[in-house]
Amino acid sequence: MKLSKTVTPDANSYATELLDRCWLTEITFEIRLKRPPSFTFEPGQRIRFQHHSIERDYSVITTPDDTTLALCIYHVEEGPFSPILAAAAIGTSFTFTGPHGYFTYRPSERSAVFVATGTGIAPFLSIGRSGVTGFTLLHGVKTSSDLYYQPFFRSCAAVYVPCLSERRTETPPTDGFHGRVTRYLEEQFPPGIYDFYLSGQQEMIRDVTLLVDEKFPGSLVYTESFY
Amino acid sequence: MKIYTGSGDRGKTSLFSGERVSKSDLRVEAYGDVDELNSVLGGLVASLPPEELKLTEEIQRIQSDLFRVGAWLAVTPGSSVASDLEEISEKHSKLLEAAIDRMDKGLSNLKDFLLPGGHISAAWAHVARAVCRRAERHVVRLSATSAKDSESEQLRAVVVYLNRLSDYLFVLARHCNRIHNISDRVWEK
Numbered sequence: 412m413k414l415s416k417t418v419t420p421d422a423n424s425y426a427t428e429l430l431d432r433c434w435l436t437e438i439t440f441e442i443r444l445k446r447p448p449s450f451t452f453e454p455g456q457r458i459r460f461q462h463h464s465i466e467r468d469y470s471v472i473t474t475p476d477d478t479t480l481a482l483c484i485y486h487v488e489e490g491p492f493s494p495i496l497a498a499a500a501i502g503t504s505f506t507f508t509g510p511h512g513y514f515t516y517r518p519s520e521r522s523a524v525f526v527a528t529g530t531g532i533a534p535f536l537s538i539g540r541s542g543v544t545g546f547t548l549l550h551g552v553k554t555s556s557d558l559y560y561q562p563f564f565r566s567c568a569a570v571y572v573p574c575l576s577e578r579r580t581e582t583p584p585t586d587g588f589h590g591r592v593t594r595y596l597e598e599q600f601p602p603g604i605y606d607f608y609l610s611g612q613q614e615m616i617r618d619v620t621l622l623v624d625e626k627f628p629g630s631l632v633y634t635e636s637f638y
Numbered sequence: 639m640k641i642y643t644g645s646g647d648r649g650k651t652s653l654f655s656g657e658r659v660s661k662s663d664l665r666v667e668a669y670g671d672v673d674e675l676n677s678v679l680g681g682l683v684a685s686l687p688p689e690e691l692k693l694t695e696e697i698q699r700i701q702s703d704l705f706r707v708g709a710w711l712a713v714t715p716g717s718s719v720a721s722d723l724e725e726i727s728e729k730h731s732k733l734l735e736a737a738i739d740r741m742d743k744g745l746s747n748l749k750d751f752l753l754p755g756g757h758i759s760a761a762w763a764h765v766a767r768a769v770c771r772r773a774e775r776h777v778v779r780l781s782a783t784s785a786k787d788s789e790s791e792q793l794r795a796v797v798v799y800l801n802r803l804s805d806y807l808f809v810l811a812r813h814c815n816r817i818h819n820i821s822d823r824v825w826e827k
């Protein structure tokens with residue numbers, strides 16, 4: 412059952428301002444925004460920009476204790492909104508509502524397996540930065556240059572597996588995997604009952620969910636679908 | 639964002655609390671009914687004349703409440719997701735009771751069964767009532783299988799809410815006929 416947009420209790424509207432932008436790769440960047448003093452959220456939740464008639468959601472990558480809000484954004488060149496964030500002058504004002512969503516970490520006796528594709532890593536950053544450790548993280552990206560947060564996740568994940576989908580001559584990280592996250596789960600991940608947290612591309616979420624039914628029955632599946 | 643996910647193609651679906659269950663699961667039946675009811679209420683609202691703004695708002699508030707009910711039905715008891723949800727409480731049922739009393743004042747006493755129908759909005763209200771009753775029956779069945787007291791309590795509150803809502807929808811159907819100057823048709827045995 413998908414409820415994320417519909418049952419979030421009335422989210423408030425906030426004004427914010429672009430403080431800073433830094434490019435992580437040619438197509439992915441981080442932005443830092445002024446944090447409205449009354450805005451609170453839980454790690455894993457997201458904000459929704461309102462720009463004329465456009466609404467776009469972004470997971471917060473900072474923690475509730477940070478004084479600013481940061482987001483990690485993929486630049487969809489032909490998209491209507493991400494190019495605006497990619498080009499806006501520092502100091503530009505924006506409006507957002509939030510917090511939205513229920514994709515928060517829920518401790519349990521089962522091991523947590525975080526699975527992200529691309530910028531789907533964003534909610535796990537906030538969760539990890541808030542002190543959650545000991546999880547398994549599979550990060551599906553095209554090439555190792557997309558593993559922007561690798562050093563951080565190596566410090567807090569029990570198991571960190573970059574999954575590189577584009578076969579190139581480059582050497583993969585020693586504990587990396589050449590192939591999609593689904594194939595890693597299918598071929599390498601031990602059967603068992605886990606709490607899966609899936610974030611990013613909808614196709615990955617579908618494929619992993621179907622795999623959970625087959626190979627990891629009894630596991631829980633929490634999802635945050637970006638596109 | 640794509641609407642179709644494909645993760646339900648093999649007869650399973652995910653509960654809000656993360657479990658993968660069969661689509662024939664009682665919980666899925668129950669929140670499916672609530673979803674259907676909500677959609678029928680959408681039809682009802684669409685059939686109301688624009689000047690019935692207050693009534694429209696009242697029904698839309700009920701539609702929001704039904705999302706909360708659906709969310710409750712889609713979580714397993716004791717799951718951490720449950721603690722994120724707003725409870726369905728007596729407050730919600732009391733609002734329905736007040737609305738029933740308000741509309742009932744303008745209606746004649748009822749001594750016979752009515753044929754569902756009349757104005758299109760009244761007809762929608764009767765469909766909604768019947769779906770609401772089905773939802774209630776499914777929630778009652780669900781609460782009979784529920785092992786935990788905390789869940790039984792919340793499901794009981796949902797049953798009370800749905801029961802009151804079907805009464806509201808019956809009175810609303812009559813109210814809709816009244817505001818459109820249409821007489822209810824009595825069942826002739």
Ligand SMILES: Cc1cc2nc3c(=O)[nH]c(=O)nc-3n(C[C@H](O)[C@H](O)[C@H](O)COP(=O)(O)OP(=O)(O)OC[C@H]3O[C@@H](n4cnc5c(N)ncnc54)[C@H](O)[C@@H]3O)c2cc1C
Pocket residue numbers: 457467468469470471482483484485486487489490491492493494529530531533534635636637638639
């Ligand atoms: C719940 C939720 C959380 C999200 N969180 C983030 C986030 O933290 N970071 C982020 O970059 N985006 C996130 N998104 C996506 C974001 O809302 C926008 O869709 C995205 O920035 C593109 O916006 P756009 O208007 O330029 O193009 P859109 O019209 O929104 O998208 C055009 C196309 O671009 C592709 N696309 C969209 N987003 C991505 C992406 N992240 N990576 C690769 N391809 C993409 C899809 O094929 C999509 O059909 C999230 C979306 C949702 C629903």
